[in-house]
Amino acid sequence: MTKTMFSYTKNILERVSFDPILFCKEVEKALKTLLPYEIELLAEWLFQYTKEKPELKQCRIYLT
Secondary structure: OOOOHHHHHHHHHHHOOOOHHHHHHHHHHHHHHOOHHHHHHHHHHHHHHOOOOHHHHHHHHHHO
């Protein structure tokens, strides 16, 4: 079973969430590579994931 690019991106973002700057860079990269429907999924996931992590909320600006 192959892993979708969206799943791969979520995995990467979870792994780098210790560093807000790196997290934002990975969000930017993801927006360049994901398909439009995957970007919508990423936006939903990102809002949920960063709800409890205020240091990562700054990365939401890339989705607006």
